[in-house]
Amino acid sequence: MRTLKTTAELAEFCETAKSHPYVTIDTEFLRERTYYSKLCLIQMAMPGKDDSTAVLVDPLSDGLNLDPLYDLFRNRDVVKVFHAARQDLEIFHVDAGVIPTPLFDTQIAAMVCGFGEQVGYEKLVRSIARKGLDKTSRFTDWSQRPLSDEQKKYALADVTHLRQIYEFLARKLEETGRERWVQEELAILEDPETYITRPEEAWKRIKTRSTSPRFLATVRELAKFRESFAQARDIPRNRVFKDDALVEIASTKPRDHKALSRSRLLLREARKGEIADGILKSVEAGQNCPEDELPKVDNSNAKLQVNPALADLLRVLLKAKTESSGVASKLIAPSSDLDALAAGQRDVMALKGWRREVFGNDALRLCNGEIALTAKGQTVEVVEL
Structure with a gap:
């Protein structure tokens, strides 16, 4: 099991990969303590029947530059194959503004080929490769070094079996004439807008019972502040304050720190300092929002006259x-x-x-x-x- 730890090693592998029709790719990352995913490991494999054409890339190695990988991603002669690519692609787009093209997602292809909705990698390995997967390293902390042989074997399996799955699904799509179907679905993954989170739109993910425009304006300002704060400090948004606390604050509309301290759901760290100041400013902005700038609620579906x-x-x-x-x-x-x-x-x-x-x-x-x-x-x- 080869692990690439230098830019020169990565460049050599990527240059060889350019002579092949496809390369399979997967990543291991952590996101529990950060806003953005922390890339911990990259797995890649060229066509072949064994592990000799597969490698691990250690992005935590000092001095390793991922530019050779991104150059491969831009090479349109090599198909980049992922399974359930959404989170992997977000990492690369955030890091370098790169989206691999051409792209193939085996989860999307499998849905089109009759394997059910959002089919998992393990099911495809069993159904197509006729193999089982070792699950013992599933909950590994991939940021810890050194990695054990068991961890490396587990990680490599995510790209070695993927070769057979890709070749099977590609043939099936060609036989059924459904390649265009997959390309239509991939358009969302290939769109950079998919990976951009705008703080001013964060409120749309918050579940609320009230549709009062003034209440929603306060929710919007609180969500905008939380998203911006979390992005700037690379911490999970729930570490700033959770959704239930956001909705509570939008309902109680505290005007000062004393009123804010009475919140039942707000984390202790959020009752003072920058977060508390940001909350109070957000509530004020929401309450003073001009009428013509209040959020517009889409009630069209609620008014459907369904037969x-x-x-x-x-x-x-x-x-x-x-x-x-x-x-x-x-x-x-x-x-x-x-x-x-x-x-x-x-x-x-x-x-x-x-x-x-x-x-x-x-x-x-x-x-x-x-x-x-x-x-x-x-x-x-x-x-x-």
Whole structure:
């Protein structure tokens, strides 16, 4: 098991990788005590049948520069293969503004190929590679050195089995003509906007019962302060204050430190100093927000006039399409899309791209009364009217 600890070693491996059609990649990282993920290990493998073409890269080694890796990421002649790539890609984008291209995500490909929704790597290893995975190092602190042989073996397995999984799924996609489906799904991962967290938009993730614009303005200011504070100091946002404390403060609207100290949910460290001052300023900003700048709540879904009978028929149609295509139903169309269609809305993902081919066109015809559904044995079929 080779571990690369110098820039020269990494450059040599990446230069060799450029002569191959693909390279499999995974990372190990920690995020429990930081805002941004701390990259602790990179695993890579070129095509091959054993571990001889696989390496570990130690980004914690003194003087190691990842530029050769990022140069490989930009090479469009080599496919970069990940499984469930979202968090891995965020690390590289935050570190260097780089997103590997061309990209292949085996989790997305597996969903399109009939392995179910958000299928895990372990399941694909069992189903495709016919191997088992050693789980003993799953909860390793990857920032500790030295790594044991067991840890290294566990980490390498994340990219060595991935080669066989990638080759199997790539063939299946070619056979079924579904390569374009995967490319449509990868567009989100390839978009830099996916990895940008803007403090002014952080409030949209907070769950609240009240939709009062003035209350939401205070939530917005508190969430903005917390996100900016956490980013600047690279600490988890919950270490600043948690969501329940944020909602409590937005409700009680403390005006001074004495009132703030009465909060039941606020961490002790947040009752004084910079955090306390930031909270009070945020509450003041939210309460004094001009009327024309108050958050606008989208109530369109709450006002949907859903035809329940049509919604039920759409669910039956979706089940039939899921069985015939082998694609997970939630990937084709979530329940919210079905209700929107049954309420007359047409701006839904189920009517776009490959989803329209698989389900959307017939869903529209069903809504328009152009087709009916009939049971035939154990299946449901479309009947032209």
